[in-house]
Amino acid sequence: MTAREKHDRMANAIRFLSMDAVEAANSGHPGLPMGAADIATVLFSRFMSFDPIHPHWPDRDRFVLSAGHGSMLLYSLLYLLGYEDMTIDEIRNFRQLGSKTAGHPEYGHATGIETTTGPLGQGLANAVGMAIAERKLADEYGSDLVDHHTYVLAGDGCLMEGISQEAIALAGHLKLNKLIVLWDDNGISIDGAVSLSDSTDQQARFEASGWETVGVDGHDPDAIAAAIERARSSDKPTMIACKTTIGYGAPTRAGTSKAHGSPLGPEEIIGARKALGWTSEPFEIPSEVLDDWRVVGLTAGKKRVAWQERLDAADATVRGEFERRMRGDLPAGFESAMAKYKKQLADDQPKVATRKSSEMALEVINGALSETIGGSADLTGSNNTRTAQTAPITPDDFSGRYLHYGIREHGMAAAMNGIALHGGLIPYGGTFLVFSDYARPAMRLASLMGIRSIFVMTHDSIGLGEDGPTHQPVEHLAALRAIPNHMVYRPADAMETAECWELALADTGSPSTLALTRQNLPALRTEFDKDNRCAYGAYEIASAADDAVVSIFASGSEVEIAVQAKSALEANGHPTRVVSVPCLDLFAKQSEDYRNAIIGDAPVKIAVEAGIRQPWDALLGYDGIFVGMNSFGASGPYQKLYAHFGITAEAVTAAAESRLHDHAGRK
Amino acid sequence: MTAREKHDRMANAIRFLSMDAVEAANSGHPGLPMGAADIATVLFSRFMSFDPIHPHWPDRDRFVLSAGHGSMLLYSLLYLLGYEDMTIDEIRNFRQLGSKTAGHPEYGHATGIETTTGPLGQGLANAVGMAIAERKLADEYGSDLVDHHTYVLAGDGCLMEGISQEAIALAGHLKLNKLIVLWDDNGISIDGAVSLSDSTDQQARFEASGWETVGVDGHDPDAIAAAIERARSSDKPTMIACKTTIGYGAPTRAGTSKAHGSPLGPEEIIGARKALGWTSEPFEIPSEVLDDWRVVGLTAGKKRVAWQERLDAADATVRGEFERRMRGDLPAGFESAMAKYKKQLADDQPKVATRKSSEMALEVINGALSETIGGSADLTGSNNTRTAQTAPITPDDFSGRYLHYGIREHGMAAAMNGIALHGGLIPYGGTFLVFSDYARPAMRLASLMGIRSIFVMTHDSIGLGEDGPTHQPVEHLAALRAIPNHMVYRPADAMETAECWELALADTGSPSTLALTRQNLPALRTEFDKDNRCAYGAYEIASAADDAVVSIFASGSEVEIAVQAKSALEANGHPTRVVSVPCLDLFAKQSEDYRNAIIGDAPVKIAVEAGIRQPWDALLGYDGIFVGMNSFGASGPYQKLYAHFGITAEAVTAAAESRLHDHAGRK
Structure with a gap:
């Protein structure tokens, strides 16, 4: 058997699991998994570092299926690679209530799902945050402990959404060279050919923002592998444009929008089986093919063993701190630092804007916690998000703890989600409360995933004054409170601001928004209280x-x-x-x-x-x-x-x- | 006096009005008006078609200040050009309660303000809609009646926001060659140099989406004029990168972020007066300079007279229809067409999803109204937004009435706002209700402006089923109802859907969202009622x-x-x-x-x-x-x-x- 034959049958395993699952559910998207199966097979069998037995291994490569509708691609991979909780029964129960195999990948439903995707473009921007986190932690802990790649599979929709530009520009600026985007360039969207609505030269667009790009035949394994190799040695982030056929293998629907979002139907599947030489029963993977995949899973896990040895050999304090941060626990000294600060507040009774008292709290927090990573969508001086401890991160120096996210609220929020998902860091980022609207889709996903992204939203009412109604939130407190599992804090003075920050940091299951004033407010809570009121x-x-x-x-x-x-x-x-x-x-x-x-x-x-x-x-x-x-x-x-x-x-x-x-x- | 000297003093009139107004308000943004004064002076004195006496003239060129924080640039222009309601007292009352000169330009506060801007990137995307409207109406009514340009002044922030990519890609795809974007490339954002957060080659980025681009010195009037000339003869939209100095003329703050968003202070203004040779009192424009500007206003108005003659000479029916559409009135036959349709519904009692009954209503509406222009963010078959009357608009043929907006909910909504603002057309556009989050900043501005954009939001609950929580709106009805002046309709059957469409179309003072089901619903209103319940x-x-x-x-x-x-x-x-x-x-x-x-x-x-x-x-x-x-x-x-x-x-x-x-x- 040639390497190509082996590749083909491994890729076909993804294709048929996807076809079968969508067919059984009578709902779903077979087109992407079939079209991108070759890309995914090359990536996972030749490049990805991961361990199905230890899926949370911190130094694993991250794989983000930004085109989340192609969820069966991911579920197939997880099953084939031997992730324990992704059983064939879960695949059979695709899109059924209570299954791990939801219509779109849901973070927390099954291990190996690195982020919730579906709303297009979000995954790509999450991945930028993950790559930021990797680079930042590598700077802190060295490549012995942190040295991995972030891979994204993105579709046309991801690249058409505006958030993609924010993500691409930020990644290019920061030279996130361990971020590799595989674009499933199938030329098809729901309404028909992409050419109905877009004429963008995507490679030129990425290059304009400082990316490396390369175009390959997305069904040629060696070409894909060569492109990934090249990407891994680049000093820039890389976008690999993979020309593919959506619904690859389907006799009449391949290459058309009919392959995208509905079951192929029995006849088309029979045709695909014939075309691809697949003879197994539905949901059945020939044992030799399953073995090929399981060997990939086992082999990939070996890197983790070596990593674990390095961690075990590390300085105990470093190791303890690394493990604490990856668990997401707050450090021992935090509570007492805050208590001391709140006693001081009771004495000082400062009359300041809550954006200012947020900054004061952050001075304490950033002093006590090494894992906070701040930022602002170009309103640093207004959001008061930068403190003495947070020097800016620059493209060539990640020793800082502050990100100039640029005028990119949406990209910022989604990148913050990626940082939180990666682990080891607690992201907070600022803009005006009114511009929470720009960031809202990412804020919703943070809430759905239950992750600790902290949004610092200043200028929280007509109290911002002269900038007028475009800048004055009126409905935003209501609209954010409306999001399930989203904590909206609106403190009344410096003491409450400190308490709200404590709550936001301690909450590992929900994102938080702190709504803060521009205008000064008197101290109303003038006594120290051990109880966080x-x-x-x-x-x-x-x-x-x-x-x-x-x-x-x-x-x-x-x-x-x-x-x-x-x-x-x-x-x-x-x-x-x-x-x-x-x-x-x-x-x-x-x-x-x-x-x-x-x-x-x-x-x-x-x-x-x-x-x-x-x-x-x-x-x-x-x-x-x-x-x-x-x-x-x-x-x-x-x-x-x-x-x-x-x-x-x-x-x-x-x-x-x-x-x-x-x-x-x-x- | 040389042409250059004349230009300089005209531009300086903008600069000093802006400095003085910001100083008096003790709040505002002097940097952009000072930096972009040369661009604006060239554009208005040499190119723009408009008539200060008839500011609503339908065939005027549109000028969109996408960088809305530079509002004093626009207010200065309107005052200098002789727009009646923009008096010097209004300029003196900049940013005061009740003035026409709000912190950011507010549509409806003063004539000549084509759209409300401030939230960055929105104006650029509005302008795409305006240019679409122009091209569409020109196709319908011919260049005798419709033949104008849309000019945008955009800042770095506009280009960093993701919505800009959606707008740029759509405009490039549609070859909107009468859209000309002047980029105020001053290299400064609030946090400092743009290079803190961005390294994008903007010209290359625009070119990747099919734009013409040219770079000029933004303080060289002839270079700016040559670039605009070239842009006007291009068969593509054009982006002119104008290298400028923010706060041009301010002795110590020019070229720094300190010039951006706060008053310069008396000393700096004294220095600017010296540097630019300006000796008038604050808010005083030398009469010869004011004359120069007023002549521009009067001269520009002449084109309108010729246009009016052409309109008067047009076929009476065509003229009547053109004027009706520009007024925004619905045609005479609409009510009876709907009554007939509703009688039919009472007879048929169809059990259909409301997305389907919306399509059925649209068949009637699009038959009775020539001004509706539909579209979808790549969910045409799911949103049921296309009817028999609405062939797609293509880059080379604008005879259709349907836009494939692409996977660009935000850009779609903002472009719809631009279409509505332009007049002569009623835009409606579809996506899933959950993705109203992506479009929300533009939906808010539609509400603030009180314009007739109609959002067709299908798949309005868990009733969409298997796609799961990322696609299921839960908080969105609440969040949209929270926006002041935004009408959220959620009809229960085909009859209510018809009634809600009637209400949305008749409402010229509010945008509407129709929340519609994926799943079938029985007919509950089974009798015809003349009264819209x-x-x-x-x-x-x-x-x-x-x-x-x-x-x-x-x-x-x-x-x-x-x-x-x-x-x-x-x-x-x-x-x-x-x-x-x-x-x-x-x-x-x-x-x-x-x-x-x-x-x-x-x-x-x-x-x-x-x-x-x-x-x-x-x-x-x-x-x-x-x-x-x-x-x-x-x-x-x-x-x-x-x-x-x-x-x-x-x-x-x-x-x-x-x-x-x-x-x-x-x-």
């Missing part, structure tokens, strides 16, 4: 002088307003309590008793937030009053905007008194 | 057999479930009414009486929607029950998903009965 999501920050007749709920910059209104109301004889609500998501997770106690039974309830009412309705019920926004903002000095939109202590006081008056009248 | 946002679709003890509120595909639950509840002796809620946004606009009547006083209230609860809290109060999603979805056949997540008639019935039981127990 923000952990409850909402808590009484100022109790009423007597049995409360008014409860005011507020977050962030509006807690100050609530406290002022309380004073005015109590001066007028209306006992009033104030509840600070730094995190509605956490509040919703508290016990019913706690929630009821916090909501309280004061006859008048008011929520104050310089955003829309929607997230507060649950707390306010029918009767509650909302003081906030119900339109876009405007351009002007922020104090005037607060007055213009009626978000003032006077407005809160007046609304409460009017309602108290109504109640009295009714009695 | 969806116009109320919510209405009783099934009344209770007796005084209702249960009210069920539902939208879209869940109305069927509500109706089934009603039957079950009434069979058990619990009179139940069902309220269909196709548009919560419209419901919120109804009178309090109407809203109260619709909410009703049944003791048990249940809302059913395959999304999160947040938007329903206002309707449910504390006591209401919600049957919907509180997590991400899953991959599986959709019926199983509905059962798995408990969104079934049985679940609704059980929840209602349990609550009724509690109530009875309490009595």
Whole structure:
């Protein structure tokens, strides 16, 4: 048997598992796995470092299927290579409820799935983050412990999405030469030929951003291998354009959009079996072919053994720290450093913007943690994301801890996800809260995957002032809170900001957004408390002088307003309590008793937030009053905007008194 | 006086107005207007067709300041050129509440502002839409009536945002040769030199997508003019890279990021006055310089007179239709065509997915309206956005009415905004609802501008099935409803779909999103009604057999479930009414009486929607029950998903009965 024959039958194993699974599910995408089977076979059988028995081995190569609809390519590989949890039954249950083989690869469903993909372009940008993480950790720990590649299989859709440009430009700039993108250049998209909507010379485009590129026949194993070899020795990231036929092997659908996203049907599959000489039953892989694949899996694992020996031989402190960071645990000294800082805050009672108190917290955090890696989408001085410890990373020097992500919010968020997925680092990155819209698809995926990406979103309301409505978030707190498993924090002062940072860093199962002000805020929490009060999501920050007749709920910059209104109301004889609500998501997770106690039974309830009412309705019920926004903002000095939109202590006081008056009248 | 001297003082007028306005506001961005003043002066004084007295002249050239932070460049131009509403007082009131001179250019605040910009990259993509509209209308009406250019001034930020790639690739593909982008290549971003985060060869990048490019000294008027001349005769879109100095003229800040986003300060301005030989008082333009500019404005207007003569000479029907379309009115026959279609629906009672009934409605709409221009981000067959009337537009033939936007949701939405802003066409475009996240920044701007972009968002819930959670919207209805002035429609059957389309088309002040199912739904509205019931946002679709003890509120595909639950509840002796809620946004606009009547006083209230609860809290109060999603979805056949997540008639019935039981127990 020639090497080519062996290759072909290994590749065909992917093709037929994919065809069979899609057919059984009566749903799915056979075209990509069939077209890219040769690429994947070459990559995994000749290049990839990984270990099916130790799938989380930190120094494994990363493989990202950016074209996530081709999930059966990945599932087939994992099964064939011997990943234990990817059984043939899972393949048979493709796209069924409860299976590990979801329609698109879901991170956490099965080992070997490095990231959740499907929304196009995300995987490519995740991979940039993974390659950044590799380079950064290699700089810290040396190539003995960290030396691996990141491979991406991307489709036309990935390259058409705008996020791809952000990713490509960032990778090219940073000279991420261990990032290798294999473009499945099949010339087909859902509507038909790619030429219906695109005429871009993709190789020229990548080259314009500092990439190496090479074009090959995506069905010629040796050509693919030569291209990967060349890519691995380049000092730039490389894009390999692999000319392929979508649905390769299908007699009438190959090379057409009909092969893309639906089962081929029995007749077409019979034709493919004939064309490719495949005689096994559906879901059956000839034992000699399975052996070929399993040998690949076993052989690849040998590198891990050598690596483990190097790790074992390393300095115990280095090893301990490396292992801690890869586990994602926070270091021992962190808690006490934060406690010391919070005691200092209680003494100093600084009147600063929460973006500034975030920077102050980060000075402590970045001092106590070596694994944080900061950045901003070109708003460093505004987001206050850089601290004394974080020198910029440059293309030729990765000793820094700060990334100038450029004006690329979406690429930043997706790269942060890649950094978090890689492990060993905790990424945080900043932009204006309003531009969370640009980053939203990646923020959603962070939430779906449950990874620790921390988004520092400053200028969190009309409080940003003169830049006007295009820059003023109004609906963004609501829209981010709406994402499942996304923690939105909006601290009211420096103490709450410190607490929210603690919560975000400790949360290994959810991404967090910190919504922070541009404008200064007074210290409201002026005593040190060992208990992290923000952990409850909402808590009484100022109790009423007597049995409360008014409860005011507020977050962030509006807690100050609530406290002022309380004073005015109590001066007028209306006992009033104030509840600070730094995190509605956490509040919703508290016990019913706690929630009821916090909501309280004061006859008048008011929520104050310089955003829309929607997230507060649950707390306010029918009767509650909302003081906030119900339109876009405007351009002007922020104090005037607060007055213009009626978000003032006077407005809160007046609304409460009017309602108290109504109640009295009714009695 | 030489031509150059005249140019310089005209350009300096922009520079000093900008410096003075930013200084007075103590906020703003002087750097771009100072750096790009030469480009703008050349463009407006030598090339632009426009008429300050008739600013809405349909055949004017469009100028888009994509780098919206440089708003003072535009405001200065409008003032200098004699646009009536841009007075010197407005310039003096830059960035003040209520002025026309907001921090970023706001469409509708002053004439001559063609689009709202600030969120980077949007203007560039709007301009692609404007150029598409021009080419399309020129194809329909001939160059006598439609023959103008679209000019864009873009900054580094615009080109770094991913949306720029989508826009560039689409424009290059469509050969939009009347689109000319002037890149303010000043090498500076907020964090410092662009080289901190980017190494892209922008000219090579544009060329890779089929653009002509040329590089010039952005302070050399004749070089700029020659480049624009060349661009105007190209058969491709052109990008002119203009090497400039940010803050040109400022003695110490020019060429640095310090010139970008804050006032220069009195000393720096004194230095600039000295350097540029400017002796007038702040906000004062020497009369001879103002005259030079006003002559430009008057001269440019002459083209409009000739154009008006051509329009007057045109066939009366053509003229009438052209004027109607430019006004944005719907044609006379539309209402009756829809009435006829709805009568037919009442007869046929089709059981189809709402994506299909949207296609059916579009067949009628596209037959009755010549101005609709459809498209999809490469999901044509899934979004059902193409009808018999809409042949594809190709690079060489714009006679069609359908755009293959490619896998570019963001670029599509922003281009649609540009088409809507241009006038004469009504854009609609499709993708999956979950990918509204990709398009969200442009959808927000459509809402802020109040323009008629219609987003056709199919696969609107877990009902899409096997593609899994990456493709299943859960929070998207909430997140879109959260955007002020954005109408979210979720029709329950073919009749409601027709009504929602009527509402979206008639609404010239808001963009609309139609959320549509993949799965089939029965006809629930089986009688023809002249009154558009969806116009109320919510209405009783099934009344209770007796005084209702249960009210069920539902939208879209869940109305069927509500109706089934009603039957079950009434069979058990619990009179139940069902309220269909196709548009919560419209419901919120109804009178309090109407809203109260619709909410009703049944003791048990249940809302059913395959999304999160947040938007329903206002309707449910504390006591209401919600049957919907509180997590991400899953991959599986959709019926199983509905059962798995408990969104079934049985679940609704059980929840209602349990609550009724509690109530009875309490009595």
